[in-house]
Amino acid sequence: MAQSVHFCLMVAIGLLMATSSSAINSTYFMYHNYTSMTALLLDLNQKYSHLTNLYSIGKSVDGRDLNVLAISANPDRHVPGQPEFKYVGNMHGNEVIGRELLLYLSVHLLESYGTDNEITWLLDNTRIHILPSMNPDGFEMSYEGNCTGVLGRYNRNGVDLNRNFPDQYIPVKNLSHPLQPETIAVMQWIQSLPFVLSANLHGGTVVTVYPYDNLPSNYTDRTTYNRCPDDELYRTISKIYSYAHPTMHIGMPNCTVNDTEYFKDGIINGAAWYAIQGSMQDYNYLQSNCFETTIEVSCCKYPTSDQLPQFWQRNQKSLIQYIKAVHMGVKGFVLDSQGKPISNATITVRGNSHTVISAKDGDYWRLLVQGKHTIDVTASGYVKTTQLIELSSNSEVTVVNFTLQAVTATQATVPVTASTGQGFTIQSNLYLIALLLTSLVGFIF
Known part of the structure; x- marks a missing residue:
């Protein structure tokens, strides 16, 4: 009884805190189908042409554009030295709150630029890419008030898009379905820009989920914690979202489907919750520089529209604080002795097997928690350089530039890695091409 009273009190306090923040016009609080969503994005792009770039990363099975609004x-x-951030919503077509939150967030960011110091700084120093709907076909099949059903969850081909990415245990040839148009579009998007941080918004409970999602096939217990090399970092950035949310951090969503569910700090390792293969967050981490989490923002997957203002109030602060997390850890440039950028340099933190790669302008970003870290930087044709750094805070970034000296004839060379336009390796892009070809020819490999 005492626990229940405490929970209700915390919810009330949280909602009061949320409603005190700036609000967007109430006319936006409606569900936007594909036509109205596209119209809103076009309107924002025209009204704020100096702050937005509207582009499509591809098309759905039914030919709907997967539109992204870049805000900065x-x-x-890409401004050298500035991080790229992304939000993805509506991957499951019937989980709709994320879709609407990202539309409201777009409006809020644009309306607040120049008047809100925090948001002005954020847009001056970050490029934010918002994909409100990864599964527009599924959304058109779903319906309001369906809290627990699956109608609209899958794309038009009946494929769960969050089971359609290759991971460390499931190669593309072993996926249960060929790569879908929406999956291919997102994979190409991830490889086309030096994204640093991302979140994928879902519905069904209230929690932030972090990698890994999958487990080796020989694990009989499919709810076993599977730590990635950046487990501490992921727990830190996950709690940034959950603790900025009025109730998520309490860890008791009280969803009717499972009212006893508990998540410590409002976060959980994906595999510890329930293992899934082919998740988008695992793909981001394994195949790019980008760190992604999956954020469940509502118990009901498609609640009635009168609840939309409450969802915005609860998530507004979290959405912004999470974007700010892209400015933590260490960043800088990898340069040669003449001050020219070195793309495709490998940045390695001692004791951590996960590496990131410098982009085409030589810029790099490595999200890290506070503390001491030894960083090694290597590049083809250059001598490795090492630096010990100390990060004093999780709320700000430390700038560290690395200058590499060219190897001489008598020095050992590092393994050759060819470079590409955005600073990813040729091997990485060949891997993506192979995945696409494998999918297109129907698993012949």
């Missing part, structure tokens, strides 16, 4: 003081290009 420099929306049309």
